[in-house]
Amino acid sequence: MYCTYFITGGAGFIGSSLAESLIKEENKVIAIDNFCDFYSLKIKENNIKELEKNKNFILYRADIRDRQAVKKIFDENKIDVVMHLAAMAGVRPSIENPVLYQEVNCMGTQNILEEMKEHNVKNIVMASSSSVYGNCKEVPFREDMIVDYAISPYAATKKANEVMAHVYHKLFDMNVIMLRFFTVYGPKQRPDLAINKFTRLMLADEEIPMFGDGTTSRDYTYIDDIVDGIKKSCYHVMKNKNVYEIVNLGNSSPISLKEMINTIGQAVGIKPKIKQLPMQPGDVEKTYADVLKAKKLIGYEPKTTFKEGIQNFVNWYKENKELYS
Numbered sequence: 001m002y003c004t005y006f007i008t009g010g011a012g013f014i015g016s017s018l019a020e021s022l023i024k025e026e027n028k029v030i031a032i033d034n035f036c037d038f039y040s041l042k043i044k045e046n047n048i049k050e051l052e053k054n055k056n057f058i059l060y061r062a063d064i065r066d067r068q069a070v071k072k073i074f075d076e077n078k079i080d081v082v083m084h085l086a087a088m089a090g091v092r093p094s095i096e097n098p099v100l101y102q103e104v105n106c107m108g109t110q111n112i113l114e115e116m117k118e119h120n121v122k123n124i125v126m127a128s129s130s131s132v133y134g135n136c137k138e139v140p141f142r143e144d145m146i147v148d149y150a151i152s153p154y155a156a157t158k159k160a161n162e163v164m165a166h167v168y169h170k171l172f173d174m175n176v177i178m179l180r181f182f183t184v185y186g187p188k189q190r191p192d193l194a195i196n197k198f199t200r201l202m203l204a205d206e207e208i209p210m211f212g213d214g215t216t217s218r219d220y221t222y223i224d225d226i227v228d229g230i231k232k233s234c235y236h237v238m239k240n241k242n243v244y245e246i247v248n249l250g251n252s253s254p255i256s257l258k259e260m261i262n263t264i265g266q267a268v269g270i271k272p273k274i275k276q277l278p279m280q281p282g283d284v285e286k287t288y289a290d291v292l293k294a295k296k297l298i299g300y301e302p303k304t305t306f307k308e309g310i311q312n313f314v315n316w317y318k319e320n321k322e323l324y325s
């Protein structure tokens with residue numbers, strides 16, 4: 001279906017990948033991004049370079065904390081569905097600057113919900129995170145588990161988003177899907193994430209800092225599978241009424257830190273030099289998604305194996321390494 005999609009955080013890793021896919025299918029994409037300095041602007045500018053050549057892509061360089069700027073976007077465009085991805089991401093930096101995380105992730109989100117309400121826009125798909133599961137002992141993580149025990153400010157803001165979106169669903173008939181992403185990786189991946197950092201270090205023949213003994217594990221999810229899951233969630237909220245769902249988007253196949261390092265080593269073609277360091281505060285031991293609900297509800301079916309995904313990332317990284325210098 002050809003629609004007008006509004007992507008917040010449209011110059012980011014996931015936002016720009018999603019925008020590319022929607023533009024290819026001849027939809028109209030409105031995006032907002034404030035190009036915050038969480039990581040190099042060069043990378044974000046590169047993410048949207050091709051998109052900006054397309055007349056169906058309109059980018060507002062503005063901040064979601066600025067209510068008037070958000071209002072202007074809703075005044076100027078007839079939006080079918082909002083994909084709210086703008087956020088301060090990252091667990092460790094949220095411990096250093098929790099107030100900023102609160103302002104962007106919570107107040108910014110409220111501005112989006114308020115302007116949707118004012119403009120009678122009913123459909124939203126929003127990024128939550130696997131971080132809300134904290135150190136839940138039972139695996140795989142299911143959406144109906146109790147997630148009241150966040151262990152980082154970042155996770156707490158994502159849980160707060162899930163709760164606030166439910167309020168707008170109940171009071172103002174909004175159709176909402178909250179997507180709990182599980183460590184997303186692939187071409188354009190954020191430079192602060194381990195796969196990106198480790199690739200950079202291995203290509204420079206430097207040591208890899210391994211926090212803990214290498215047995216912690218993550219359910220890594222390839223960017224194309226995430227984009228597919230977000231689009232399917234959009235179709236669901238647009239087609240149905242009275243929707244409020246929390247949905248895991250993961251790969252349901254955790255990879256240990258050691259295996260991750262070795263897989264990158266194979267793709268780069270070297271034997272990694274590992275330096276073991278203590279675990280970091282805020283880090284969880286394991287993430288592992290149960291994706292049964294996503295399969296049933298939206299027909300989500302992740303396809304990319306970790307080995308393939310890492311090889312794609314490493315190939316892409318080699319061609320774009322000047323962005324990370």
Ligand SMILES: NC(=O)c1ccc[n+]([C@@H]2O[C@H](COP(=O)([O-])OP(=O)(O)OC[C@H]3O[C@@H](n4cnc5c(N)ncnc54)[C@H](O)[C@@H]3O)[C@@H](O)[C@H]2O)c1
Pocket residue numbers: 008009010011012013014015032033034035036038044062063064065084085086087088089090104108127128129130180181182183184185190
């Ligand atoms: N990448 C992952 O592994 C992962 C995992 C779980 C959840 N998420 C969530 O998915 C979403 C997208 O993540 P990403 O990896 O693409 O991160 P990203 O940092 O690449 O993208 C976020 C974008 O939002 C923009 N932004 C930040 N503050 C803003 C503000 N105040 N106003 C307007 N724009 C602002 C940034 O400039 C950036 O381009 C985030 O909500 C993140 O919390 C990501």
